Amino acid sequence: MLEVGLDIQKIRKDFPILQREVNGKPLVYLDNAATSQTPQQVIDVIVDYYHRYNANIHRGVHTLSQEATDAYEAARGTIQKHFNIAKAHEVILTSGTTHSINLVASGFTSLLKEGDEILVSAMEHHSNIVPWQMLCERTGGVLKVIPMNENGELVMTEFHNLLSDKTKLVFCNHVSNALGTVNPIAEIIEASHKAGAAVLVDGAQAAAHIKADMQALDVDFYTASAHKMCGPTGVGMLYGKEEWLTKLPPYQGGGEMIAEVTFEKTTYADLPHKFEAGTPNICGGIAFGAALDYLNGIGMETIVQYEEELLNYATEQLLAIDVLKIYGTAEHKTSVISFNIEGIHPYDIGTILDKLGIAVRTGHHCAQPIMDFYGIPGTVRASFSFYNTKEEVDVLVAGVKRARNMLL
Incomplete structure (x- = not known):
């Protein structure tokens, strides 16, 4: 667990949807850039x-x-x-x-x-x-x-x-x-x-x-x-x-x-x-x-620090995967990673990840000119929030490796 003053397990209990399973697997929700989840308090x-x-x-x-x-x-x-x-x-x-x-x-x-x-x-x-x-x-x-x-x-x-x-x-x-x-x-x-x-x-x-x-x-x-x-x-x-x-x-x-x-x-x-x-x-x-x-109530500064550490960890782990490329390597980023594996369509990766209970977004993300700039049809986008964990990143990485091995 990352140490930035957040009790992540306590926070996760505030979000009922994080307790469910998808396709028989614990939900790993990494589509926060599209829509974040809603705590019980709201x-x-x-x-x-x-x-x-x-x-x-x-x-x-x-x-x-x-x-x-x-x-x-x-x-x-x-x-x-x-x-x-x-x-x-x-x-x-x-x-x-x-x-x-x-x-x-x-x-x-x-x-x-x-x-x-x-x-x-x-x-x-x-x-x-x-x-x-x-x-x-x-x-x-x-x-x-x-x-x-x-x-x-x-x-x-x-x-x-x-x-x-x-x-x-x-x-x-x-x-x-x-x-x-x-x-x-x-x-x-x-x-x-x-x-x-x-x-x-x-x-x-x-x-x-x-x-x-x-x-x-x-x-x-x-x-x-x-x-x-x-x-x-x-x-x-x-x-x-x-x-x-x-x-x-x-x-x-x-x-x-x-x-x-x-x-x-x-x-x-x-x-x-x-x-x-x-x-x-x-x-x-x-x-x-x-x-x-x-x-x-959690503290925006604490959230920012935690998400930055989570982003850095996820970036390091994903880049260790052969033929994986991250799009968007700016010096200043928030917790979004868009990536592709050479030779595999992003939709196919997203479909396999869903079977493993991992929710990511695939496609051009309503930003088609960016995809045209890179000459690609789209990306797989994993986007993290303060209720995500290092262990969920590990599940994502394992899922991407499994998709690569199945599709290449």
């Missing part, structure tokens, strides 16, 4: 909501509605504190990172003009590529790409060369979901602001491994999804500076986002409700707050 919050105070929020005078509203807004405050956001109304609760990014992209339709330039990195998730392509199609904007190198790191000299007075928006993930690379977002934000550009950072992969500080980063927009942070699916957040959220028009029309509606004219609600049309995922928002409480 499950209990979800059950409690539906047992005791399930009601719509903000518009009700009855007790259940007031209790639900209080719990939902308290969760917004928890998110604000966790990410060190200056004002609670700068936290927009969404269905997740994809929703958050599309909200911003839609809003910039009225702010971008023909010939304006948008920069995205070469290692983005499709959710941080397609919305900007759609924005350029609507506005005549020009999309430019910050290149990456063989190590899976951004070529920062090229980034600085791409910046100009035409650059209006820069978008970059904090951590690559496919490679685990931690990008130099502080440098990107500072340089972009000097060029007069706004910055959105996709924090979906980073938020479970790095406690991002919005005040220290001075970023304009930041996104996160609860389901990668021990919370439920279908809920996330968009942080936006008040000045930018005030400039952007509403993304959707409907209830809650209005101040007054007549058939002649509608006026919009103040932040954050301007961007929160319709009945939200109330239970999900409350559970998001509970998940952050759980993570902070």
Whole structure:
């Protein structure tokens, strides 16, 4: 067991799903970059909501509605504190990172003009590529790409060369979901602001491994999804500076986002409700707050240290396997390892690992341009969380060796 002040066996008991078997084998869950597992403490919050105070929020005078509203807004405050956001109304609760990014992209339709330039990195998730392509199609904007190198790191000299007075928006993930690379977002934000550009950072992969500080980063927009942070699916957040959220028009029309509606004219609600049309995922928002409480109860710094040791151990053990290649060897990484074995399709490896009870992700990981850069169809991705163990890494390594021996 790795010694960084965590009682891993005690923590694992918080996660009921880790006690099950798959194909007659103890589950080894290594697909955390797609979705993390949910502790009983968060499950209990979800059950409690539906047992005791399930009601719509903000518009009700009855007790259940007031209790639900209080719990939902308290969760917004928890998110604000966790990410060190200056004002609670700068936290927009969404269905997740994809929703958050599309909200911003839609809003910039009225702010971008023909010939304006948008920069995205070469290692983005499709959710941080397609919305900007759609924005350029609507506005005549020009999309430019910050290149990456063989190590899976951004070529920062090229980034600085791409910046100009035409650059209006820069978008970059904090951590690559496919490679685990931690990008130099502080440098990107500072340089972009000097060029007069706004910055959105996709924090979906980073938020479970790095406690991002919005005040220290001075970023304009930041996104996160609860389901990668021990919370439920279908809920996330968009942080936006008040000045930018005030400039952007509403993304959707409907209830809650209005101040007054007549058939002649509608006026919009103040932040954050301007961007929160319709009945939200109330239970999900409350559970998001509970998940952050759980993570902070363990301690994000302790989690980071443990996961780094686990990453280093897994990297060393996997590299000892003949003809195995790791994609993404950046100096700064989170606990993601993407790899292939020469001559074997990643899907075939993943299928055999599943028969052994080992859950990994295979394919292009919604980052097809990265796979095209390396000239491969995809990778096997093992992604670790603080509830994983050194012994599970050993099971993975043994499983990969067995797959290699069967398929080569």
